[in-house]
Structure formats: structure tokens, C-alpha cells
Amino acid sequence: MSGVSTATVEDLAEATAPDRFWNRQRRLGAALVVIGLIAAVIFGSLAESATARFTISEDAEGAALSINGQLGAILFGIVTIAAGGALLAGVAKRWQTTLLVLGIVTFVFSFLCWQVAGKFLPLVDTASGSLELALPLILGALAGVLCERSGVVNVAIEGQFLMGAFGAALVGTLATSVWAGLISAVVGGVIIASLLAVLAIRFLVDQVVVGIVLNLLALGITGFLYERLMQPDALKYNSPPRLPEWRIPGLADIPVVGPVLFETNLLVWLALALVVVIHLGLTRTRWGLRTRAVGEHPTAADTVGVRVRGLRYMNVLLGGVVAGAGGAYFTLVSTGAFNKNMTAGAGFIALAALIFGRWTPFGALGAALFFGFAQKLANYLSAVGSPVPNQFLNMLPYIATIIAVAGLVGRVRAPAADGVPYVKS
Amino acid sequence: MTTEAPEKKAEPKKEESFLGVFLHNLWSANTVVVTILSILLALVIGAVLIVVSDSDVLATFSYFTARPSDALTASWDLISHAYADLFKGAIFDPAAVQAWFSGSGDWKTVFNPLSETLTYAAPLVFTGLAVALAFRGGLFNIGAQGQAVIGCVTAGVAGFAIGLPPVLHLIVALLFGVIGGALWGFVPGLLKARTGAHEVITTIMLNYTATLFLGWLILQSGVQDPNRTDAVSKTIDSTAGLPALPAPLRVHLGIVLAVLATAGVAWLINRSSFGFELRAVGVNPPAAKTAGMSVARTYIMLMVVAGGLAGLGGAVQVLGTADRLTGQVAGNIGFDGLLVALLGRNKPWGVLFAAMLYGGLRAGGNLMQVDVGVSLELVTVLQALIVIFIAAPALVKSIFQLRDARTARLGASMAKGW
Numbered sequence: 001m002s003g004v005s006t007a008t009v010e011d012l013a014e015a016t017a018p019d020r021f022w023n024r025q026r027r028l029g030a031a032l033v034v035i036g037l038i039a040a041v042i043f044g045s046l047a048e049s050a051t052a053r054f055t056i057s058e059d060a061e062g063a064a065l066s067i068n069g070q071l072g073a074i075l076f077g078i079v080t081i082a083a084g085g086a087l088l089a090g091v092a093k094r095w096q097t098t099l100l101v102l103g104i105v106t107f108v109f110s111f112l113c114w115q116v117a118g119k120f121l122p123l124v125d126t127a128s129g130s131l132e133l134a135l136p137l138i139l140g141a142l143a144g145v146l147c148e149r150s151g152v153v154n155v156a157i158e159g160q161f162l163m164g165a166f167g168a169a170l171v172g173t174l175a176t177s178v179w180a181g182l183i184s185a186v187v188g189g190v191i192i193a194s195l196l197a198v199l200a201i202r203f204l205v206d207q208v209v210v211g212i213v214l215n216l217l218a219l220g221i222t223g224f225l226y227e228r229l230m231q232p233d234a235l236k237y238n239s240p241p242r243l244p245e246w247r248i249p250g251l252a253d254i255p256v257v258g259p260v261l262f263e264t265n266l267l268v269w270l271a272l273a274l275v276v277v278i279h280l281g282l283t284r285t286r287w288g289l290r291t292r293a294v295g296e297h298p299t300a301a302d303t304v305g306v307r308v309r310g311l312r313y314m315n316v317l318l319g320g321v322v323a324g325a326g327g328a329y330f331t332l333v334s335t336g337a338f339n340k341n342m343t344a345g346a347g348f349i350a351l352a353a354l355i356f357g358r359w360t361p362f363g364a365l366g367a368a369l370f371f372g373f374a375q376k377l378a379n380y381l382s383a384v385g386s387p388v389p390n391q392f393l394n395m396l397p398y399i400a401t402i403i404a405v406a407g408l409v410g411r412v413r414a415p416a417a418d419g420v421p422y423v424k425s
Numbered sequence: 426m427t428t429e430a431p432e433k434k435a436e437p438k439k440e441e442s443f444l445g446v447f448l449h450n451l452w453s454a455n456t457v458v459v460t461i462l463s464i465l466l467a468l469v470i471g472a473v474l475i476v477v478s479d480s481d482v483l484a485t486f487s488y489f490t491a492r493p494s495d496a497l498t499a500s501w502d503l504i505s506h507a508y509a510d511l512f513k514g515a516i517f518d519p520a521a522v523q524a525w526f527s528g529s530g531d532w533k534t535v536f537n538p539l540s541e542t543l544t545y546a547a548p549l550v551f552t553g554l555a556v557a558l559a560f561r562g563g564l565f566n567i568g569a570q571g572q573a574v575i576g577c578v579t580a581g582v583a584g585f586a587i588g589l590p591p592v593l594h595l596i597v598a599l600l601f602g603v604i605g606g607a608l609w610g611f612v613p614g615l616l617k618a619r620t621g622a623h624e625v626i627t628t629i630m631l632n633y634t635a636t637l638f639l640g641w642l643i644l645q646s647g648v649q650d651p652n653r654t655d656a657v658s659k660t661i662d663s664t665a666g667l668p669a670l671p672a673p674l675r676v677h678l679g680i681v682l683a684v685l686a687t688a689g690v691a692w693l694i695n696r697s698s699f700g701f702e703l704r705a706v707g708v709n710p711p712a713a714k715t716a717g718m719s720v721a722r723t724y725i726m727l728m729v730v731a732g733g734l735a736g737l738g739g740a741v742q743v744l745g746t747a748d749r750l751t752g753q754v755a756g757n758i759g760f761d762g763l764l765v766a767l768l769g770r771n772k773p774w775g776v777l778f779a780a781m782l783y784g785g786l787r788a789g790g791n792l793m794q795v796d797v798g799v800s801l802e803l804v805t806v807l808q809a810l811i812v813i814f815i816a817a818p819a820l821v822k823s824i825f826q827l828r829d830a831r832t833a834r835l836g837a838s839m840a841k842g843w
């Protein structure tokens with residue numbers, strides 16, 4: 001009956017001593033020192049001794065932060081080593097997260113100095129591109145948060161994306177209205193979510209199985225209708241209007257942050273607002289308390305009168321709404337037309353963001369932004385012809401998640417009843 | 426732990442005729458009936474999709490109340506044509522048989538549908554076994570896709586990078602496939618055993634890592650075909666190819682290997698001491714530990730063997746059917762293997778038959794696409810629907826008002842979290 005997250009066999013593997021020398025902080029420190037050495041020595045020696053320019057304005061010639069690439073790579077690497085060293089030496093616990101973040105950020109800077117040396121990296125474009133690529137990941141991961149905090153595993157995010165993207169393209173084109181498209185994207189997500197809910201909650205089918213099969217079902221149905229309807233007559237069925245970009249006067253004039261956050265489409269604001277709303281909802285409202293109770297210990301929740309199945313149905317369907325809106329990104333924001341299997345694994349990166357973000361809204365936001373940045377960087381590097389293959393950067397979300405669940409850098413733990421169907425006895 | 430149907434026991438046993446037993450079982454929710462009805466339900470939903478997506482037929486529905494016969498005949502023609510093609514493409518085409526008997530046809534044309542079915546089925550048997558075997562040991566191996574991709578890579582590279590005499594080269598390439606897949610299975614197995622990282626999460630992540638790795642590898646010099654600019658590897662040496670039947674027929678030795686692998690896995694699960702251990706661990710890990718088995722070691726071994734099987738499936742795909750690496754060389758065989766394992770109820774011979782069914786759907790789907798223009802994607806829909814109904818027997822039971830089976834073993838029994 002153990003639905004315990006990533007620690008199902010922990011008691012079967014050797015037990016971990018509570019205060020041995022290589023505790024979590026020292027392991028983190030050692031890891032930072034190692035990557036810091038890689039940064040300072042390898043990135044430093046490979047980097048050209050030329051100016052790396054990080055432009056703040058939209059054009060290449062305008063204001064920029066510049067640094068000698070080689071010097072920067074080495075300097076930032078040394079900072080990473082220092083952060084790791086501080087962790088190894090044993091600083092107070094409250095500095096741990098700050099030092100870890102500092103170490104990782106400086107490692108990324110060192111990498112950037114190496115890659116950008118002799119070239120320029122437009123900061124505004126990178127930031128807004130990262131946010132845009134992170135957009136479906138944020139929404140997908142939030143959908144996962146809603147489902148999984150109430151105890152239903154959601155592997156069907158990919159399928160919800162696909163149905164959402166397809167619905168948005170089809171109805172958006174037929175109604176020539178981007179808002180109709182957005183609404184039908186939500187409907188598409190809810191269709192898959194309701195199948196997930198009924199099969200998992202009512203019929204007690206293994207939730208991972210349902211999720212995987214629903215992904216294939218969505219892939220099949222959207223692919224089938226795409227080939228039957230959209231491919232022969234794209235103009236009639238597959239040319240939806242794009243979501244307009246809105247500019248908030250005043251705020252949009254702030255350098256870097258302005259164009260990224262205040263000159264963008266509605267979906268971005270919706271996603272960012274939802275992060276806050278869901279966070280507050282989970283931690284501050286009656287609904288949130290009940291959701292968490294149902295996800296951790298459904299029997300106890302039932303005993304005090306919470307309707308376990310009803311709440312799970314509601315949360316899975318809400319998740320479908322959010323993931324469907326995420327699907328709209330692919331057709332209404334990104335490309336402007338549906339294509340077969342166009343999400344290409346984004347649903348699974350969203351799942352990775354959910355896990356990497358420890359099943360919390362803000363964690364999911366951070367992970368999604370990080371993964372979005374990695375994707376954007378991969379695009380940039382392949383555009384400037386970097387020797388670092390972009391496939392390896394695209395692997396980053398997956399490998400980071402494996403490291404996180406393996407507990408090599410702090411363990412992540414799922415809600416206790418995640419994936420365990422509730423049967424009233 | 427969550428069997429749907431309540432056990433009905435202690436009914437007075439009386440001698441019944443064979444016919445009585447047969448009739449009683451005919452409409453009760455046992456494995457065979459649920460499987461057949463699941464396939465039927467999937468075909469019905471598929472038919473609706475075919476009609477809904479055809480604008481000509483839909484046009485006849487606009488005056489349905491005036492002349493319903495138009496709409497009904499048009500729909501029936503389309504559906505029966507599509508499903509007849511599915512059969513003709515998968516098993517045999519009566520016209521070709523007639524032509525053969527009258528002397529105007531060729532025996533190869535007659536056997537071509539079967540050959541296609543077996544060609545598509547062969548890799549699915551391996552990936553299906555990889556999932557089913559891990560299931561029996563309590564692990565959910567979603568990573569068959571990634572393991573098959575790595576198997577494709579290692580077998581493919583061995584196929585064109587090493588020069589060896591004919592039979593030996595094939596064996597070495599197949600072994601490389603097994604080793605590649607086993608390595609890719611070893612990682613989640615080790616993580617599960619040592620750190621408790623859930624195998625569903627790690628294998629999902631490793632699937633995409635494998636695909637990206639393949640995408641990178643085929644662009645490297647030494648692997649990429651020097652005469653091509655797109656992502657295509659060199660062609661595999663003929664010495665490493667799986668022997669196949671003469672030209673238009675594509676079926677190759679892989680299907681024979683698949684049957685052998687099925688027998689091997691059946692022996693492994695049911696007769697070997699490792700099989701006993703893995704079943705014990707699958708049912709109740711703490712009890713297995715108490716009985717002196719090493720749960721951690723069993724998990725690792727299980728994932729290595731499962732990964733090896735999936736890797737062999739990838740090797741069979743690349744050495745038998747594809748003959749070179751491309752980004753899509755493994756297709757969807759890992760995820761389809763998951764469906765095959767579920768349809769085959771995690772039993773080796775069940776997996777074999779399920780793979781044949783899926784191979785047949787795929788082969789027939791090709792003809793359906795060419796002949797009536799019904800997209801091959803319909804097959805994906807059918808495959809997914811069949812498994813949804815299989816996995817939710819209570820749903821099928823309530824749709825058809827089936828009786829409870831005598832042996833109520835059909836519950837959705839594998840529900841557990843991560």
C-alpha cells in the first residue's frame with residue numbers, strides 16, 4: 001500500500017545515518033567545488049580572450065555589460081568554488097540555499113562568458129524568449145500541482161497540451177476569434193482531464209497507465225483529425241488568429257524587465273497570476289487545506305467529512321483547464337498553426353518542472369523558468385554555431401529531474417497519497 | 426488490493442454440462458470476453474471518428490431527416506471499406522488468393538499482409554516483454570522507449586562500424602543492442618535500489634534523454650552518411666542484417682527471435698529461481714526481504730534484463746526493418762510495447778499475441794491509408810482505446826451489463842502511486 005513518493009524502498013536499502021560527515025550540505029558543497037573547477041579550468045582555458053557583450057538594448061550596438069570572456073569564465077568559476085567551499089566548511093543552515101543559488105548562477109555565468117566571448121548575447125530577447133518557452137511549462141506544471149496535491153498522478157499533461165493546441169487551432173479558425181480558440185483549448189484540456197478523472201477515480205485504473213494511454217489517445221485523435229481535416233484544407237481549418245501582444249504604457253519602458261513582462265500576451269500574465277493564486281489557494285484557503293489533506297492522508301480527511309473523490313474530481317478538472325490553456329500557447333502564441341505531435345515532449349518537461357519544483361507552485365515556476373532558459377540558450381548556441389551541442393542542453397531538464405528524485409542534491413517527495421486511489425471501506 | 430467485483434464464493438457446486446459453463450461464461454466479465462468487447466468498442470468509436478472526419482459523408486447527414494438512407498449507406502460504405510482494408514492489409518486479401526489460384530498472381534502477394542504484420546509485431550514483442558517482465562517484479566518500466574532507442578543506436582553503430590564475417594557480425598550487433606538497452610535499464614534500476622528514486626519518473630526522463638542523444642549522434646562524422654546532409658546514418662553492412670524472405674516480403678528472422686524470447690521470458694518468470702524472486706518482490710517487497718531475498722539486487726537485475734529485452738527490440742528494428750539510423754528509427758515501439766504488455770496482461774504469451782494484434786492493426790492501417798485515405802493515426806486511436814477499456818474492465822462490464830466472472834480476478838489490481 002505504500003504510495004510514498006521517492007522513498008518506497010528506502011527502508012529496504014541501507015538506512016542513512018542522521019549526522020555523518022558527508023551530510024547534504026557537504027555533498028552540495030563538494031558538487032559546487034567540482035563544477036566550479038570545471039568552469040574555471042575548462043571553460044576558462046577554452047574561452048577566447050575577447051570581449052563578451054551582454055546587450056541591454058534591442059540592437060547589437062547599444063548599451064551593454066561587457067567583460068573579457070576568458071577572465072569572466074575564470075572569475076565566475078572561482079566564485080562558484082568559493083560558494084562550494086563555504087558550504088564544505090560548514091556555514092549556518094540559513095545561508096545554504098543562498099550559497100547554492102549563488103554557486104549555480106555563477107557557474108551559468110562562467111559558461112556564458114565562454115560561449116559569448118567575441119560575440120554578443122541580447123539580454124532582453126533571451127529573457128523574453130525564456131519566459132515564452134517557459135509559459136506552457138508553467139501552466140502544465142501548475143495543472144500537475146492541482147492534480148497531484150490532491151492525490152491523482154497526472155502523466156497526461158502532454159495529451160492535455162495536444163488537445164488544447166488542437167482545439168484552439170480548429171475552433172479559433174472556424175470562429176475566426178482568438179478568444180473562442182482559447183476557450184476551446186480549455187475544453188480540449190478538460191476532455192482529457194475528465195477521462196483521466198473518471199478512469200482513475202471512478203474505475204481505479206493505475207493512474208500512470210491511464211496517463212500514458214491518454215497521451216497516445218490524444219496523439220492519435222489530433223493526428224487523425226489533422227490529416228483528415230487540416231492538412232487538405234489548412235485555410236479553412238488550421239489558420240487561427242494569434243494572441244495579440246499588449247503593452248502596458250509606462251511599465252513597459254523600464255529597461256530589460258519592461259519589454260519582457262509588460263509587452264507580452266495575456267497568457268503570460270495569466271500564468272504568472274495563477275502561480276500566485278494557486279499558491280495562496282493551497283496555503284491559505286479551506287479548499288487548499290482540504291486538497292492537501294486529501295493528497296496526504298485521504299482516510300483522515302474522509303473521517304472529518306471531506307468528500308475525497310469529489311474534491312479529486314474537481315482538482316483534476318481544474319488541472320485540465322490550466323493545462324488546456326497551456327496547450328493554446330502552441331497554436332495561438334508560438335506557431336499559429338497546429339501540427340502533428342507539435343508539443344514534442346513539452347508535457348513531460350512540465351512534469352519534470354513539477355517534480356523538480358517539489359510539487360509547489362513557486363517551485364514549479366522556478367523550474368519552468370530554468371528549463372525555459374536552458375531551451376532558449378540551446379537555440380542561441382545552435383544559432384551562433386557553438387561547439388556545445390544543443391541536444392545536450394535540451395537534456396538538462398530531464399537529467400536535472402533524475403538528479404533531484406535520486407536525492408543526490410536534496411530529495412524531493414511527492415504527496416503521500418499521490419497515485420493511490422481512494423476506496424471507501 | 427482494489428478488486429472491483431466482490432468475491433462470490435461458497436455457492437453450492439453442482440456438476441454442469443460443458444455447454445452450461447460455456448454459456449454462462451459467454452456473457453460474464455472474464456478475460457476473454459472483456460478483451461473481445463474492448464476491441465469491439467474501440468472499433469465502434471473508430472468508426473464514428475471515420476464518419477465525423479469525412480466531409481462528403483457529413484454532407485449527407487445535413488439532410489438526414491429528409492432521406493436518412495443516403496447518410497446511412499454512405500457511412501456504412503466508408504466504414505466497411507476502411508475496416509475491410511484493415512483486415513486485407515493485416516491477414517490476407519481474398520482477391521490476391523483468387524489471383525494466385527487462377528495463376529495470374531504471385532504467392533508473395535498473398536503472403537505480403539501477413540509478412541507486414543509480423544514485421545511490425547517483432548520489435549513490439551521485445552518491448553512488450555520488457556514492460557511485462559518489470560511489471561511482474563513490481564516495477565513500472567515506462568523506459569522501454571528509451572531502452573529501445575539506445576538498443577537501436579548501439580546495434581546500428583555496431584552494424585556499420587565493425588567489419589566481421591556474416592553470421593558473427595549479426596550476433597555481435599544484436600549483443601550490442603542488448604548491452605545498450607541493459608545499460609539504459611541499469612540506471613533507473615540502480616537509482617531505485619540505492620536511493621528509492623521512483624522508476625516511473627527516472628525512466629520517463631531517460632526516454633527523452635535517449636532520443637536527444639540519438640539526434641546528436643547521427644549528426645557526428647563517422648556516423649552520419651557522408652553523402653547526405655540530413656540526419657541519416659550510414660547504412661548497416663549486409664553482414665549484420667537479419668535474414669529476410671525474398672524481396673517484396675519484409676518479414677525477417679526477428680519474429681523467430683521474438684518467439685524464442687517469449688519462451689525464454691516465460692521460463693524465466695515461471696520456472697527459474699530469479700523468476701520466483703522477482704514475483705515475490707513484485708507481490709510484497711518487505712516479505713521478500715524477510716525471506717532473505719535482496720530486494721535491491723532484484724530491482725537492479727530486473728531492470729537490466731528488461732532493458733536488455735527492449736534494447737534487443739531496438740536492434741531487431743534497426744537490423745531487420747530500418748537498415749540505418751534516423752531520428753525516428755525506433756518509432757513508437759517502446760510506448761506501443763507498454764500497450765502490448767497491458768493488453769497481454771503481463772503474461773509472456775499474452776504479450777506475443779497482443780503484439781501480433783497491434784502489428785496487424787499497423788499493417789492493415791497502411792493499406793487503409795493508401796486505399797480509402799483514412800489516416801494511419803486511426804490505428805493509434807484504436808490501440809489506445811483498446812487498452813483503456815482493457816484497463817477499466819468495470820467500464821466494459823457496465824456498458825454491456827456483463828455478469829460477474831466466476832473467478833473475480835479482473836480488478837484493476839495494479840493501482841499504486843509513485
